[in-house]
Amino acid sequence: MQILRIKKSRFFELLTGYQKDPDNFSIQYKRNTSNYRIDREIETNIIQKLKIEKDLIKNKDIPIKWYNYSYIKDLLEQKYNQKVSLPTIIDRAKRNNFYFLRPKRKAHDREVLTNYPGELIQHDSSHHQFAPYAKVKWYLITSLDDYSRLILYAVLVEGETTWEHILALEAVLLKYGFPLAYYVDSHSIFRLVQGRDSFWRNHYKLTDEADPQWKQVLDDCGVKLTYALSPQAKGKIERPYRWLQDRLVRTCCRENIRNIQEAQLILNYLVQKYNYQIVHSTTGEIPYIRFVE
DSSP, X not given: OTTTTOOHHHHHHHHHHHHHOSTTOOOSOOOOOXXXXXXXXXXXXXXXXXXXXXHXXXXXXXXXXXXXXXXXXXXXXXXXXOOOOHHHHHHHHHHTTOOOOOOOOOOOSXXXXXXXXXXXXXXXXXXXXXXXXGOSOEEEEEEEETTTOOEEEEEEESSOOHHHHHHHHHHHHHHHOOOSEEEEOOOTTTOOOTTTSGGGTTSSSOTTSSOOHHHHHHHHHTOEEEEOSSGGGGHHHHHHHHHHHHHHHHHHHHTTOOSHHHHHHHHHHHHHHHHHTOOOTTTSSOHHHHHHO
């Protein structure tokens, strides 16, 4: 084992091979390249799905900017029962001009660090055309536990109002309990910023001298409120947002979704998958397992 620089499992694998056929035995590793070829039907399906990806990327109204080869892999396995490796899909993308490099992401200028579930809830909204065939933009309101990355709330609404965000508060607090603090941006629903909010434009009130209704609800519940200093500081909730948006748009397109109720069903499925099946790249744990432990 020391001479060959191999582990015990590999040593006994070689020993078994030698005992079965001593005359033709060799320690050279033989790579089987025949499996690289895939069925023609699978290859045709891959190209077809890549063409759909390209059409989505070209549409400027849709929040899709890159190819998602992992999504295509999952789609082939779950919907068509066609198993194919991710490198094979990428290879077919390169061969057929469905590939380009992503630019490097900018580092976040602030990270919120927490030590236990419920210490901080990140809350935000996003406005996009999530269902291409609906031809209308919806708002996605989401709440995320900072420690576990568990998505606590994800709902599509046609219009963003203070009341919709209060309903999101109600749903999270009644189901999971009261957190220590909420973390939001400086949207007018969450914060009065003098010079931006037209009602106080005549300098009757300075920044934070008047509380919006959403903040008043938090104050009544005894929950603290923290504001992000920049869009980059919202990085933790932006990553799950990107995952949800990406999969939601692609699935709504392929399922020909045209109304918000059907899109919400797809969103519910994606949230369930994210919370209970996906290992988070930062924590190395499934969000729900990290949340309950």
